[in-house]
Amino acid sequence: MLRKNLTVTLGICATLWLGGCSDETTAPAPPPEIQTATAETAALAAQVRQSAAAAGLTPLQRPAPVRRELNVLGRALAFDKELSGNRDISCMTCHLAKLATTDGHSVAIGQGATGLGPTRVHPDGKFIHRNAPPLFNLHAMSTLTWDGRVFKNPQGVIRSPGANLLPSQRAVLECGTVSALPMFPVLSRNEMRADAGNELAAIGDDQPQKIWRFLMRRLGAIPEYRTLFEAAYPGQSFDNMSFAHAGNAMGCWITSVFGFTNSPWDRFLAGSDDALTDAQLRGAQAFLGVGKCAQCHNGPLFSDGKFHNVAVPQVGPGFGDGPDGHDDFGRMRQTGNLGQKYAFRTPPLRNVELTPPYGHDGAIVSLRSWVDHYSQSTTKLQAYDPGQLEPLLRGTLQPTTAGILATRDSRLRTLTLTPEVVDDITEFLKALTDPAARDLSAVVPAVVPSGLPVDNIP
Numbered sequence: 001m002l003r004k005n006l007t008v009t010l011g012i013c014a015t016l017w018l019g020g021c022s023d024e025t026t027a028p029a030p031p032p033e034i035q036t037a038t039a040e041t042a043a044l045a046a047q048v049r050q051s052a053a054a055a056g057l058t059p060l061q062r063p064a065p066v067r068r069e070l071n072v073l074g075r076a077l078a079f080d081k082e083l084s085g086n087r088d089i090s091c092m093t094c095h096l097a098k099l100a101t102t103d104g105h106s107v108a109i110g111q112g113a114t115g116l117g118p119t120r121v122h123p124d125g126k127f128i129h130r131n132a133p134p135l136f137n138l139h140a141m142s143t144l145t146w147d148g149r150v151f152k153n154p155q156g157v158i159r160s161p162g163a164n165l166l167p168s169q170r171a172v173l174e175c176g177t178v179s180a181l182p183m184f185p186v187l188s189r190n191e192m193r194a195d196a197g198n199e200l201a202a203i204g205d206d207q208p209q210k211i212w213r214f215l216m217r218r219l220g221a222i223p224e225y226r227t228l229f230e231a232a233y234p235g236q237s238f239d240n241m242s243f244a245h246a247g248n249a250m251g252c253w254i255t256s257v258f259g260f261t262n263s264p265w266d267r268f269l270a271g272s273d274d275a276l277t278d279a280q281l282r283g284a285q286a287f288l289g290v291g292k293c294a295q296c297h298n299g300p301l302f303s304d305g306k307f308h309n310v311a312v313p314q315v316g317p318g319f320g321d322g323p324d325g326h327d328d329f330g331r332m333r334q335t336g337n338l339g340q341k342y343a344f345r346t347p348p349l350r351n352v353e354l355t356p357p358y359g360h361d362g363a364i365v366s367l368r369s370w371v372d373h374y375s376q377s378t379t380k381l382q383a384y385d386p387g388q389l390e391p392l393l394r395g396t397l398q399p400t401t402a403g404i405l406a407t408r409d410s411r412l413r414t415l416t417l418t419p420e421v422v423d424d425i426t427e428f429l430k431a432l433t434d435p436a437a438r439d440l441s442a443v444v445p446a447v448v449p450s451g452l453p454v455d456n457i458p
Ligand code: HEC
Pocket: 078, 083, 089, 090, 091, 092, 093, 094, 095, 108, 109, 110, 111, 128, 129, 130, 131, 132, 133, 134, 135, 138, 143, 144, 145, 146, 147, 178, 181, 182, 183, 185, 186, 190, 191, 192, 250, 254
């Protein structure tokens, strides 16, 4: 590797003469076998760059800057349990800094529970419907949630069927779909609002505007929030603001602190051949070729923003679908289209190494096993072992193998990958990790305006 770097340096010096290189140009030439290996690597790198461009795996732009006061407000709200009915859970309880903005569970655990991350448990053993996805790079993602129910339509209007926003609320949103998303977890009884015990829980599920009004009343009772809101939106009075102002602040804060654009893959795209190891380079080639991965995982975030069924078993409490309500029909829930039964949004893959378990329900707990499940997926689905799940979820596997295979994406029908290719692709996925995403502790505030405890794993 050292010799190879030297050769690369020499190449650069030969074409772009720089004063500091002159000593190295007199170094002895590397032996022929290393020269050949380097030439092969360079050829493969060039080929991978070309296929990446053709597949639309383009570089990721940095998020637009957010004004400081809006970030201060957004961070306070995202960590404040004041937003939950019984003041016992915040957004960041499920999107923990320590766990790369996820919670480490296959499916998340909502309000009414205690503990954080792996030790979090609900007294009734309850979970919520899906896996908590990470919050990375959402400035570049306009279709949110696993079934895409908060999205931007072709006219650029943000839509959220079920609890529609008023035009005056849409007008507040500055950072795209992610500015609207934070308005929804607060409505959900399982996630944040609770069934009883507080004034938000007493409001009917069909009155989202009233829930948001009551939340603003709560926040307005804390003088520091009035100050923070008015600083974040200069010239406006707190009393004329709606919960869209809160959602927007959280969404903008998410884009500004969780944008990560400096992975080995980014350095590779920018021209540095040795940013990737040899295995990662082979993995990239397979990702773009035999693995068919880039047919769905493309664009700067490795997601086409579309919906596919990739043969994932259903575990956890489900989303109210099927005979016992424990199934989750995915995209079909939104469109009614039977062909989209069990289809979920292609998730972005940057920093994916840091966010197990995987899939909409976290059914597969390791990254290599996830990659491997694409190979001979019929057999893998039939032989799925719920023993990999945490004990409380092991009995929840739905008997839906035949139904899942009926709408599985046809590209997977005959896909077979050798163990070596699975290894290489897994290595390649690790090249999508920005080292800065490994330690997010700097985003966690010491205190929040309500004075309630801040959930954080040190
Ligand atoms: C109980 C755990 C929990 C809490 C609390 C929670 N979330 Fe989430 N979050 C989830 C789950 C689960 C999903 C996926 C939902 C789905 O697909 O139906 C999600 C989805 C998201 C997404 C979309 C990500 C994507 O890639 O589509 C964002 C953004 C987000 N949450 C931010 C927030 C904010 C902001 C709050 C607080 C207002 C919050 N979350 C509260 C569990 C939680």
